[in-house]
Amino acid sequence: MAQESIARKIEEFRLPDAAALAAYQASILEERDPNRTVIIVCHGTGCIANGSPKVAGALRKSIAAAGLQAQVIPEIKTTGCHGFCSRGPLVILQPSGLFYQKVKESDVEEIVNTTLVEGKPVERLLYTDPKTGEPIAHDHDIPFYKYQQRVVLRNIGKIDPTDIRDTIAVGGYQALAKALTTMTPDEVITAVEKAGLRGRGGAGFLSGRKWRFAVENARKNPGPVYVVGNGDEGDPGAFMDRTLMEGDPHAVLEGMTIGAYALGAHQGYIYVRLEYPLAIKHLSIAIEQARNLGLLGENILGTGFNFDLQINRGAGAFVCGEETALIASLEGKVGEPVPRPPYPAEKGLRGRPTIINNVETWGNVPQIIEKGAKWYAGIGVPHSTGTKIFSLVGKVNNVGLVEVPMGITLERIIDEIGGGVPGQDRFKAVQTGGPSGGCIPYELKDTPVDFDSLTKVGAMMGSGGMIVMDQRDCMVDVARYFLHFLEEESCGKCLPCRLGLKAMLEYMDRFAKGQGSPQDIDDLHSLARAIMKGSLCALGGTSPNPVLTTLKYFKDEYLAHAVDHKCPAGVCKDLITYSIDPELCNGCRVCARSCPQGCISGEKKKPHTIDTSACIRCGMCMDECPVGAVMVA
Amino acid sequence: MSVTFKALENILERYPPNSEHLISALQDVQAKFNYIPPEAMNAVCEHLGVPLSRGWAVATFFKSFRLNPRGMHEIKVCLGTACHLKGGARLVEGLERELNVCRGHTTKDLSFDLDTVNCVGACALAPVVVVDDHYQPNTSHRKLRKVLKDLK
Amino acid sequence: MSAQKTKQGKKTKEGKKAKKEKDDGLIRFKINGQPVQAREGWTILETARQNGVKIPTLCFHPAVEAIGSCRLCVVEIQQNGHTRVAASCITPVQGGVDVLTDSEEVQNVRRWVLEMLLAHCPASHQIRELAKEYGVTSTRFKTEHPEDACPRCGLCVRACDEIVGIRAISLGNRGVFKEVTAPYHQRSVDCIRCGTCLYICPTGAMEQLFPQVSAP
């Protein structure tokens, strides 16, 4: 694909061998003063949107203005996402680890004067523990971080993703060097097998076995082998791949290169969603820098091994996360899946053995090589080893990205790390595994989060989206939402999926309208089964999950809709009415002005009323009301 | 302005005549003309040796491709799960009324595109709306109205 | 006559090969309990038809490559304990398995697909016939386009590509909006009006579509 050279800080020399890499790392560490303050300003999408670039700029200015003595002039580093997005923009001072949250441009002056000059923390910018109410000064003490175990995300937030020197300083590409110089391809595969690494993309297939299979096929009919990094993170409510690619692109590159070495591949592709421009940019820079250092391309680290990477931009199709569809689009075709077998590991890109792994999976590989399979297998639980990154979103206090060892219970993630549900004592359900995952009710809060346990309760690990829902969320509506999503994303190749999703939606719409009958619920079951069994690819095969799990755990809600014509959560438009609480209403007229139907009346400074006959339940008034006087029932 | 052969040549020269590059080439075309003009589509297909029917199928299959001229400003409303739970759907409906255009289309005066996107991966900021590549975190009707006014 | 010579050469060679296959090349399995024999590369559907077992199809035609999209031809394949449902038109034969063409599971898929087709292709009498044949006479689903007869199986598109080689038409758009069209919904001037798509269309939908996709 076309790449204008956007690399910065390109080294002008190649690393002739592994020793040179070590030397280079040493030299970088050499010139860095470990005691020098480094101000880290998070430049994850979240923080950027909240204005972190402004903050960084302001910092530079006022530090220059403050006229500190040379040796204490801090280095300002813009890094990838720290995960704690709900508290952005985040500013962290290293090595002390002082943690400032929700920093605004206006706070910068104070930070510089108080912290840098006087060396005291700015109390009001610290994170306060909602439980104790105590301010917490350092990131590692904040529960959100305390209970995490960061393996794949270890560097994110510490390094500048656009500067390979940072990566190398923290030991990047050491695993590659180790693999290339001290291990045979077979040993690498064995290591991955022993580590028990499972695909982080969704199905959780054992990566090592997949690789072995591909190698055998390549031996049977010789020719090129390809590796693909799947960064087409289509699951709504999931952004760990994005964070990884934006914050530590070299980890992905290194993992893929090691994999390529193990598989004897010389060309690789990273398939990134078009909606992730920053990820594309950082990866391109990383590739450029790695090439220039001889960590990618011809004769890597002087070992004679050649491997190069190319970025393909996704074009907007969820189904392209399915590997055969992804291959189709890599070949410039319509992204329709083809039936498996044959699996890509046998006949993939251009009909050759192809290994497609999620970028997070690739991100795990260097660690396995560096620290050893034993160490890795020690993390998590048997059959689900290592850690998994989750994007913890929805109705939870600490929205953000968390990496935890497999096997940790849902409750711990949501309560300890996530800090519980805002305004309510318990969550209602957790949706995992993206649109074709399932909803797990509060009752199953002790379910350990690993591949098999989640599948057992009808959900799935998926790529790691974890959406927390509270009492204000209607499960019928949620299921409907996912169905609608899948209907839009269905490629339409096979009938059960193309027509089936539409058909299921028809049932759901009936429920949402308060129509339908218990009989419909049984029909829906049988239809769902037909779609599951009949569909051509995984997208269709798993598409009924949201319905089936909600039916399983929240059947009463379905009945409430179908029989009592009520939406307990007050979401489904046709079953709710908006009204204004005269107690709370201060007559500011905002709602009246915002109402597209003009069906809200009332004099200034006097309580308003809604003419429900004309109301289209668009919810404008509720969203706009400054005092929250609009109620829904 | 509509396609010029020079601009096209500059794009096509990047790709060897191989059907594999269809999607990338179309993406470049879209980046250049901010939609895919028919002439450009023909040229790309011709150059890569794929039948027009396939080029068309690909361009209509993938959501990111636009076959009609784009407006001056692009509004993308995120409908990811988090945003959905926090009222993303209501935002779109609001904008549809505001601009009097359906999602996925361009206002008659070509001033705004209204699009929805499955997830921009900024769930912490839900509901999110992306206006001309600027994220509008935790946005609301009122905030959006202001943003649009500034653009006009 | 050069053809003749080469053939002589081939004949003996292939002849031997054929013999060898006779000895060991056979794949044995069961369809609905009835033992059948097949060869490497045959599909379950082909073997079934060879043995007079009826399996309904819509998107299958011998003249073009099968893509297994209509799922009417699904069968249940039982192999030491676990079973799977697969489209027989694209599933190669496999020794030792039990293939069921009319099991509970299969019927469930088939019935639902047919019922949904009734709602979406109401104008096709071929589909109504097929549905009736499998006991589906009414549908629970909304019919939005009463004149629609096209199941989007893409046979016409594959025919125009694989048989004719013109590729005047394609399946545009995706999912529920999928449609058979010529580029830009204009009548294609590339179309040679050979009528192959008309002939191969299993539901008669092409009759309506042809004037829209082909310029006289």
Place this chain on the structure above:
Amino acid sequence: MKPENRIGIFLCECGGKIGNRIDLPQVSELLRYEPWEHLGVYPYPCLAPGLEAIKQDVQAKGLNRILVGGCSSRVMKKRFTKALAPLGVERHQVEMINLKDHVAAVHEATPQELAHKAAALIAGGMASLRLLEPFEPVSLTFEGPALIMGGGFSGFIAARELARHGMESVLFSKAQSPERVLDELHWTFPGCRIFCGDLADLLREVFTHPRVKVMPDQPIDYIVGGVGDYHVGLKQPDGSVTEVAGAAIITALDREYGPGNIDYIGGGERVCDLLELEEKLGAGDISPGKMVFWVNSPQHGQAAQELAAMAAWRDSLVLAREHPQVQPMVVYPANITLPLSGNDLREARTQGIGLMSYAPEVHPVVQSGFLSFVSPGDNLEHEVEWDTLVVPGAPADPVEKAQELLRWLPIYPENGGRLQKSHIKFWPDQIPDESLFFTGSAGGVCDLNEVIQQGKKAARGVLNLREKALQGKLVSPVVVHVDKDLCEGCGLCTEICPCGGIEHVKPGSGPIARETDNHLCSGGGTCAATCPYEAIKVLNNSTQQLEARLKAILSRMQENEILGFVCGWGGLASAEQAAVKGLTYPKGIYLTPVNCLGSLDPFILSMAFLNGAKGIMLAGCTPKHSCHYHYGVDHCWYRVNAMKKLLSLAGLERRRIAIGYVEVNEPESFVRMVEANMDVLDKLPPLPQDDQTKARLWAIHATLHRPRVRWVLGTSLRRPTEKEFPGSQFNAVDADETMLEVLREEFLAARIIKAISDQPLNPPGIALTMGEPVKSITPLLPDMAQEGRIKLQGWEGGYPIYGLGKK
């Protein structure tokens, strides 16, 4: 030497679709005495198990002729040929008889009855297969430059592409320098000044490139030769003719624009058309003030209007940049679409360019200094002020160069003056390679950028041919073969060949035998059926094969049944579609598909009657619109017309033969056609079998073999575009009577010959056998004797005795 025939017949049950309707075992029984090596019935020959069985039989029995009795050859043949290719079985060695759609599905009759029909059709197929002739494809050389003629702009880009890929080209151009080309550009592409910068680079590259030879454009004297080896003769000013040789010809023709229609506006200097404006722009004298571009003249069509609007928009941009004292505004009809994006509007805003659309239903009105139009937005009449009013130029016909080229190249003017090359509606595998290159806006109103793409495409096509030639893969199958001994070099075939498959000869080179260019030939067969001397043969689709096939079929038909010919497009498709739709029609019609009705030799028709056909029906594509061989169906019309005349001369009913037209998707029409025709013929008795009638039918047959008759038929093509009639005729009736005259005379002559074929006779004797008055034949006899068609063998009782020469 011809390989011995080893025919294998494979009958398809089609899972009952055929098996239940036709008694296939009985079919085998009926074919028992036909010379086949293998005959079998299969459930699904087309599926893997079936194909495998066929392969085994082919190998085991060394079959080299495969006949599949199944369904549509159009759809299924590839499947079989592909499977059998590895065994060395060639495409033409496989024949398919469509039992499903021509017999099983369309007739209400018992399986036994249908078995008879099936057997007849299969026997016909076998008879045809038996006459196959093996042939070796000819590989072509492809050396020398590409000749780029016509002077269209696409020629330059083609030349550049070729040059860049290391191929020489000779470019004929009026303008001899980049500047001159650009000066004249607006005559063909108004509004393209804005590209001048880029275009200048392009042209400079072309004019200076060592691999491009730019030659002054000269009148064309001739273009002869074929793909890989063309020779073009150019008339020099001094009258001499110089010849240029090349491997391929790219014809680049653009449509010119004439002065716009501004008389009805008046306004003198202040009103002009785009062309004038561009000349002013070139000269740089632009008067300041409001300049309104009014896109008018709907009569030129939307495409032209869109182009004009684009031109106006582009010129406005140029003005805005170079002449800020001008405020341009484009007023265009609302029913055309401007491909402008938000960015363009932004630019327009910043540059101060106005864009307004008017409701086309109400024609705008020009006043002095104002233009009033109705806005589609508010249905209100608005006025714009103008100091200069600009209207588009009028698209004219293609440059006169076109006329010269059309005489030599297979490019045809459509109604509306639009040019189009042949080879537009064929199966790709009917033509070996794309080797006809025609580009430019003469093929249809289009923008410069599009024309440039066309130029590139043409160049790529030429390069592809060269590439193939380098690998020795540039081969043309021998489709048409001209018998040098029979050919008299009359050139009729070249005249009527729609696809350039028969080469031209230099003017004044006299009657020399024709060469065929099988790379261009599409196997339409019109030439073969027309050749007065029957010197042309379409290999493996020959008239002889068709004759054999029909004889076989006729011999198995009952006396009340009729023959049907369907052309491979409209006729065949609609016939088979009838089956798909489940329509039915009487089983008494035996359909024989032919490539195009134009390939039906006239004597095939007479032969059919001679062999006892009760009647004949022909179904082809609609003339003008959809005959894939341009005038094939028109040729056939004339032959049917002649046949009718001869029938009535022979005292038989004209309506025993009828032709009809049907489109590919009109099965109902086809069925109606058949039923109507059957009704007509049911009312007629079978052909009388008495000697008199036989003799007359023989005479008809002989008549249609006569070069004189065939010549008249060949030249009497009913061309839709032609006002004139053959010879010096000036009206249809006249023309028809001449033809009738010729037929009457030749028919009589043929009957005379028949009369004396057994033993010599004197005039009264001849007249007696013929059942004609003596005086009607006496004038003819001496001439015939002179021509040597009959011999004067002596005198008897004062009467001359005529015979055929054998004593």
